[in-house]
Amino acid sequence: MHAYVYKSRRRADTYVYLDARDAFDRLPEPLRARLGPLQFVLDVALTPDRKLARENPDEVRANLAARGYHLQFPPALDADPMSEDWGTDA
Template sequence: MHAHVYKSLRKDDTYVYLAARDDFTRLPETLRTQLGGLQFVLEVALTPGRKLAREDVDVVRGNLALRGFHLQFPPASTLDPMSEDWGTDA
């Protein structure tokens, strides 16, 4: 299975994987509006067991088979800014 990956020009670090290149009709209208323009980034073979940087390949493959697209959101920030040592005595 191949995926065609696009980045959102409106939402930082948000990517859309499509089963068919430029088949934006698979995306709900509200999602297309929120993402704004999409710029092609790469085509990738999604073989079982393949490692992706932020996504589980089996989840991506399942979403592409079921919906025709997969949405990758920015990574959640796990850092608590209040836990940083700011170098103060406060």
């Protein structure tokens, strides 16, 4: 399976995998509106032994087969960086 990866120019660290190049019609209109313009970044062969940096390749392949696209959201922070003690007594 082949995937074409685009980054959202409106939402940082948000990527869309499509099963066909420039097949933006696969995305529901409300989603397209929220993502804004998409910029092509990569085409990749999703072979069974392929590893991806932040996504489960089996999940990506399943979503591409079922609906023609997969969304990759920014990584979640493990902890709120503002909640730690910074050593000030303010």
